[in-house]
Amino acid sequence: MTSYLYPYLQESVSLNENSKDNYILTIQYSLDGLSFVVFDNNEQKFLCLKHYNITDKEVSLNSLLIELQAKENWKINDFKKVNFLIDNNNNTFIPKEYFQEENKETYLELLARDKVNYVRADELISVNSVNVYSLNEDVTTLLSQFGERIKVCHFSTILAETLVKEFSERNSETRTFVNVKNNTFELTIIDGSKLIFHNYFSFSTKEDFLYFILFTFEQLKIDNETVPLYFMGLIEEKSPIVELCSRYVRNIRFFNRNNNLNYCKELDSIPYFYYYILYSSILCE
Numbered sequence: 001m002t003s004y005l006y007p008y009l010q011e012s013v014s015l016n017e018n019s020k021d022n023y024i025l026t027i028q029y030s031l032d033g034l035s036f037v038v039f040d041n042n043e044q045k046f047l048c049l050k051h052y053n054i055t056d057k058e059v060s061l062n063s064l065l066i067e068l069q070a071k072e073n074w075k076i077n078d079f080k081k082v083n084f085l086i087d088n089n090n091n092t093f094i095p096k097e098y099f100q101e102e103n104k105e106t107y108l109e110l111l112a113r114d115k116v117n118y119v120r121a122d123e124l125i126s127v128n129s130v131n132v133y134s135l136n137e138d139v140t141t142l143l144s145q146f147g148e149r150i151k152v153c154h155f156s157t158i159l160a161e162t163l164v165k166e167f168s169e170r171n172s173e174t175r176t177f178v179n180v181k182n183n184t185f186e187l188t189i190i191d192g193s194k195l196i197f198h199n200y201f202s203f204s205t206k207e208d209f210l211y212f213i214l215f216t217f218e219q220l221k222i223d224n225e226t227v228p229l230y231f232m233g234l235i236e237e238k239s240p241i242v243e244l245c246s247r248y249v250r251n252i253r254f255f256n257r258n259n260n261l262n263y264c265k266e267l268d269s270i271p272y273f274y275y276y277i278l279y280s281s282i283l284c285e
Helices: 017-022 061-072 101-109 137-149 155-168 206-219 240-248 265-269 272-284
Strands: 005-012 023-029 033-040 045-054 081-086 091-095 118-124 129-135 150-154 174-180 184-191 194-202 229-233 252-254
Touching (some): 005 033, 017 023, 033 272, 061 137, 081 137, 081 155, 091 155, 101 118, 118 155, 129 155, 137 150, 155 194, 174 206, 184 206, 240 252
Parallel strands (some): 023 081, 081 150, 174 229, 229 252
Antiparallel strands (some): 033 045, 091 129, 174 184
């Protein structure tokens, strides 16, 4: 059997076969790989976090999930609940008062990033918006196969909902957030409970990265001396990008663990901000 998944990160405890009906599985699917966490709902504890790189970008999602289940020795249907996060940049946020269901394909046609096969929309109650995004045929097949057992939503839906819920309770200050991927990042800006900006940027150098940050700050009249910039995603705290940004944005921060939840000790070696949104998906149940 050809293998399409290469283990990149593997931290977990052994899952109890008799307790899977208490476990919540969240899978994050992108062109780069499959990541997942397992959460014990009774103990309010994360038991597992793993990431597999995808070695063939053309392989079907069904083949990837078959291999994933074989490698992990469990079945998706074993779990109490399954969340499936679509992590692509073919999406756009529409204020709810302007959203029309019959026009959702038109919204994405304006982006023209990728071919639009099937369009789906997530309602973001906390920011009074709708996230419109495309799915490929593989994911629609997954939906029909598992039905209501799997809750599908876009990665950016969880990101926006999580940030607004967490920070609107503190005060109404403006905050900026950057989620770093391989050669792209998404920049999200909130002001209290309002989502005021969300966009994707491609970069080749650390100077490109900084330019897009400062350009957005300038356009939105954000004070780079005082407004915090939070980093998440696959980036090191002392990376050249962070070091350069810190010269121009004075208030650089990284996410710490949510102390209201528990984590197996095997997860201590993984910086929390690497998979902040994947962890946070549990709180958006």
